[in-house]
Amino acid sequence: MSPEAIGFALLLIGVVLLVAKLIRVRWKLAQRLFLPSSIIGGGIALLLGPDVFGRIAAALGTDRFTEGGLWGSGVMEVWSALPGLLISLVFAGLFLGQRIPNVREAGRLAGPQITLGFAFGTGQYVVGLLLALLVLGPVFGLPPLTGALIEIGFEGGHGTAAGLNETFEQAGFPEGEDLALGMATIGLLTGIIAGIVLINWGVRTGRTAELSASATPSVTERMGVVERENRTAAATLTVHPSSIEPLALHFGLLAIAVIIGQLLLWGLQALEAALWADTIELFEYVPLFPLAMIGGIVMQIVIDRVDRLQVVDRQMIERIQGFSLDALIISALGTLSLQVLAANFVPFLLLALVGVTYCIAVFLFLAPRMLPDYWFERGIGDLGQSLGVTATGLILMRVADPELRTPAYPAFGYKQLIFEPFFGGGLVTAAAIPLILQFGPVPLLVVMAVLLAASLLLGLLYFGRRRPAPAADSRT
Structure with missing residues (x-):
């Protein structure tokens, strides 16, 4: 793979993103569904790839686009390696x-939210x-690895x-990545569509505490454009560009966090190989990203102690993310x-239906009873995350x-500090496949069932009764 091919593949992502944004500005349905431009762009990339454009071209008599579609095989090879990085x-x-x-502070502020989040995650x-x-x-x-696809695709996302991908390949189930990506797409679209439908239902039935029928998003909000009078800086300039570009500084911090995660992974794999790899092998299948998250936590602990000038800007980190x-x-x-999706269409459909039904049922029947106040506004965020990641x-x-x-x-924010290290791409999500491979699905099922029961008991019997619920909460 030449450097020019790699660079061209990256440039094409920018072009596709721009085209997708223009479509979002003009396409009313995408605006009503609040579809992210990246999802629209991913759809464009898929349609012009080998499975759609390539097959159409082959049916018309040319095999030129069979391997890479309109993009070419080189671009597809680069794109296939990018997600893992x-x-x-x-x-x-x-x-x-x-x-x-600390855990005590986060638990005090978001205990009910944590129990509801774990009910979503463990239940999946x-x-x-x-x-x-x-x-x-x-x-x-x-x-049995297919049993983990709901949480991986819905909570974890694309x-x-x-x-x-490498974990699925090492587990002898390479189709798992495509099925999980399909689940992520279904979850994201369902999360947005079902969420908007439920919000409209909540407004009509008086279950929302703040939103009224007249409080609808503006045209510019639907287009994904910020009004001029409401525009704010996307990031704060904390260092002089003459010394170092602020973007480069924050990228360097992220790079160190990833390197710490890689060192942790190598260390755990070496420890496992030396002590127990003959009987149990887990870390060989664990991907880098949950360890990179731990590397970020380590970095932040160090930053809290040494960054007296507060040069680390959260908004800049979010822009890179x-x-x-x-x-x-x-x-x-x-x-x-x-x-792969076509070959496993019925199982895929069953997984999607079961996952979506469970998540909506948790929101409708458990959220009002587990969240002591503002259950709709707080629960809708967890529903969106349980179907289509945090952004939804x-x-x-x-x-x-x-x-x-x-x-x-x-x-919701404080809940993430407790929830994210485990579910939605955290340690549990990353370890689920290795655990199933090593011990089978039943032990993991038992552990998740126990955690689900504990979440329900704590949420229903303690947090749900901690204070009187608003009148709107009683209508479920």
Whole structure:
């Protein structure tokens, strides 16, 4: 692979993103669904790839586009390698640039949110593993690893699904990546569509505390454009560019966090090889990105102690994360194999239906009883995250609480510090496949069922009764 081919593949991602943004500005349906430009761009990349454009061209009599579609095989090769690299940058920055509260403080502020989040995450494993054991394995001959695809695709999203590509290959189930990416796409679209439908239902039935029927997003908000009078700086200039470009400084911090994660992974793999690899082998299958997240935590602890001038800007970190995630989604969707989805269509459909049904049921029946106040605004964020990653949850909370008057945002944010290290691409998500390979699906199912029961008991019997619920909460 030549440097020119790599550079051209990266430039094409920028072009696709720009075209997708123009489509978002003009396409009313995309505006109503609040579809991110990266998802639209990923769809464009997929349509012009080998499984769609290439097959159409072959049917018309030319095999020129069979391997790489309109993009070419070289671009497809680069894109297929990008998700596993970029997801480490995204996770390395999860905690950089913000104070890390202690567990007691975070639990006090967001205890109900944490229990609800764990009910979503552990329940996805429970229903997924049960479906794999009772139906997908006996009927369709699929491995028990399919039971983890709901949480990987829904909570983890495209980045996590693509980042686990090597893990799926090492597990002898390379189709898992494409199925997980398909689940991520279904989850994202369902999260946005179902979320908007539920918000409209909540407004009509009086379940929302802040949003009224007249408080609808403006035209520019639907287009994804910030009004001139509301525009703010995307990041803060904390160092003089004459000394170092601020973007380069923050990229360097992320790079160190990723390197720390890689050193941790190498160390754990070496320790495992020396002590217990003959009987149990877990870290050989663990990807880099959850360790990169730990590297980011280590970096932030050091920064809290030495950064007296506060040169680390959280917004700049988020801009790098955002770009990495956009590029990741386009490259992951652009290299998605539709043939794998078609070959496993019925199992894929069953997984999607079971996962979506479970998540919506948790929101409708458990959120009002586990969250002591503002259950709709707080629960809609967790529903969005449980179906289509954190960004979807934030979008839905923004729609349900446009003035940020409820405790939904701070509770959701503090919950992430406890929740993200484990689910949605964290240690549990990364270790699920190795654990199933080493011990089988039943032990993981038992552990997740116990955690689910504990979450329900704590949420329903303690947090849900901690204070009287608002009147709107009683209508479920």
